[in-house]
Amino acid sequence: MKGAAHTEVYLDNNATTPVLPVAAEAAMHAMQRGYGNPSSSHATGIKAKAELETTRALARQLIGARSGDIVFTSGATEGIQASIVSALMAARAQSKTGAATLLLYGATEHKAVPESLKHWNRVLQLNATVKAIPVDQHGVLDSGFIREHLTAAVMICTMAANNETGVKQDLVALEQLIRSVNPQVYWMVDCVQALGKMSLNIADTSIDYAPFSGHKLYAPKGIGFLYVRKDTPYQPFIAGGGQESGLRSGTENLPGIAALHAIFSELAKTSGSAFQTEDTLWHYRQQLIAALRQVFPALVLNSDIPHVVPTTINFSVPGFYSKDIMDLFDAAGIRVSSGSACSSKVPSSFVLDAMGLDSWRSQGAIRLSFGPAMTKVECEHACQAIAALKAVVSKHCLVLTDATPTLEIHARGLLQLKHEALCSYVLICPDSLKALVIDPVLPLAGRIANIIQGHGLQLKAVLDTHLHQDHQSARTELLTLLGNPCAASGCDVLGWPEHSPEIQLGPYQLTRLATPGHTPEAVSILLYKQQQLLCAFTGDVILPGGVGRTDLPGGDISALANSIRLLAGKVGQHTLLLSSHDYAQRFFTSLALAATEQPLIQALLNNQPHTEWQPQLQQQAVTLQQASSYFCGLVEVSLSDATDVIAPAHLADFLQQWPQMQVVDVREPHEQSAGALAQYLPAAYLAQHSVQEIPLSKLADAVIHRQLHCEQPLLLVCRSGNRSLVACKVLGRLGFKQVFNLKGGTALLC
Secondary structure (H helix, E strand, O other): OOOOOOOOEEOEOOOOOOOOHHHHHHHHHHHHOOOOOOOOOOHHHHHHHHHHHHHHHHHHHHHOOOOOEEEEEOOHHHHHHHHHHHHHHHHHHOOOOOOOOEEEEEOOOOOHHHHHHHHHHHHOOOOOEEEEEOEOOOOOEOHHHHHHHHHHEEEEEEEOEOOOOOEEOOHHHHHHHHHHHOOOOEEEEEOOOOOOOOOOOHHHOOOOEEEEEOOOOOOOOOOEEEEEOOOOOOOOOOOOOOOHHHOOOOOOOHHHHHHHHHHHHHHHOOOOOOOOOHHHHHHHHHHHHHHHHHHOOOOEEOOOOOOEOOOEEEEEOOOOOHHHHHHHHHHOOEEOEOOOOOOOOOOOOHHHHHOOOOHHHHHOOEEEEOOOOOOHHHHHHHHHHHHOHHHHHHHOOOOOOOOOOOOOOOOOEEEEEEEOOEEEEEEEEOOOOEEEEEOOEHHHHHHHHHHHHHOOOEEEEEEOOOOOOOOOEOHHHHHHHOOOOOOOOOEOOOOOEOOOOEEEEOOEEEEEEEOOOOOOOOEEEEEEEOOEEEEEEEEOOEEOOEEEOOOOOOOOHHHHHHHHHHHHHHOOOOOEEEEOEOOOOOOOEOHHHHHHHOHHHHHHHOOOOHHHHHHHHHHHHHHHHHOOOOOOEEEOOOOOOOOEEEOHHHHHHHHHHOOOOEEEEOOOHHHHHHOOHHHHOOHHHHOOOOOEEOOHHHHHHHHHOOOOOOOOOEEEEOOOOHHHHHHHHHHHHOOOOOEEEEOOHHHHOO
16 A cells, blocks of 8 residues: 555653564464463473562662562553552551641652542542652752651652653662661662663662563563562562462453563673673763764753663654654654653643753753664664764755755745743745744744755745734744844834835735734734735634634733734735634634634624624633633634544555545655655555645645635645544645544554
């Protein structure tokens, strides 16, 4: 079905690792030949029991645990639960409960730890106080905080190495501190990211609990083990048949344990092991960082020597959000992670936030992690794949270079750039090599400057539709970045050249229309091409799905009503209206859509008296004043969906059934250059059709210039299926009846 083969470079090993061939073979052998139940007394069961105990002995050897218990579990999360439940039940038995009792954990711990502490604290009714231990800018735990609070703690949870940053804690120094302050506190150390990457000598420590996970170290998912120090309280988390000496009931996962046996055997080898030496891993790290710097010269490491294990590289690039780099890398078949929490806004890494790093680093963080069994060939292949992206970021002006600028196909016409709910617009005339910016916002200033400088464009003007009350215009910053090509003097407060009724940009003409109400100085900017109206930039007068608020200083309900009516007299029913905010992922609207989605606007257009619509605006103002976040207008979120969702497995049949279907790639241009969509499509389709490339940033431009047709059936595709679904909704609102979305996007076609 696919075209050219797409080689995957997997660099997200902290999330999970591929299963090492020897481990897969061992697991298969256990399933097919060594399938006995270790609890059975016959020969087949005895063999299985021997496999289990040999693996347990190897685990002891590798972590340096001469005493204590090694309990096989389903993975780290189970081990964490068992540890926390055991410690908390012991504390409750000692009557150590109530708000004065503390449960401490590192602020950068995996969420499994604090969430488990909170859960079992509530379920077991300790009612203790769960408190995070701060870290410094390197991710190292605050020893002063520990010293101050540890006397009141019954449990402290720390990490050997962090899953996002690779930061390792000094367990020797921690132990000295912990045991000098509170010898009786129960201490759990998350060792998931440690085995195979740093030395562990559990026997030489007073660590009480140490969970490990198999799938972070080339074993299958569903297997792990927990170390419990001798004489440390332990409460079986799973009761039943008494397996694991009564510490964890349930028939043991022998295929998983056999895989662990194979992994442990490789780790124990003194030569010829699949696992690399620490010096080799540091060398790989240097090679990968060098390749990254070829693509992103301004790259900043968020964690580094001497505080890290070698296999984790956490970095940020000024001007890039993590999603930007994720999309670029994923299109090129390079798998990395952002390590960021999900959010309706720009995702941010809670780990980097806890380290106190700048927000741009937290919002732009990328985690590249390789495994300790990486080969030299794999490292070289990864470096080559990364370095190949230098040409892509140069072509699309993501990073400025000395290369001769060329105006690629998408860097022309109208670009709609977005930051959260904020919208900025760049209008580019390819013939005159001039550009104009409307409603610039600071987070996008660098991106806009790169586009203009990288393509050798002359900046004609930087305009605002109004003085924004939720953010400052980036006009001054943008002009500074570009060397003040158009002087700020001689312009009004919104950047419009004085004594100029219109601005000419090649075949484009821009005029303005006073539309106060949201703010007193607000204007709408009308864009014409060869005297034909293309669209209107309405600021916050009309939003996709709503209208601007009028309850702030300078706001005027009557003025807003008059402005909407005035605007309606200048534009057509289906002229695109482009706002400075998009709160519901609708990208743009029109008078016809606005009247349908907002009865208030219909009332205004019908010239109904103030008594009909003024109370509605006042009620909207009350709603907005009560909102937890600032909004420039009230927007009702639409739940409309695509016409249908197509499963990747049915793609070939679907395209055959719809011979007129047009496949549209809505990924951004740099993704399209890094990995063409055609390689994933059936050859039969490509013999008759070409893929239409319309990034979301050019969707408005495509609608304006009628590159898409309502009667044409469309299949929209992106990396994950999320952006293409948004585009389906946008086009559906415009009247496109046969718009389909590819579920899972290219990710499920790989």
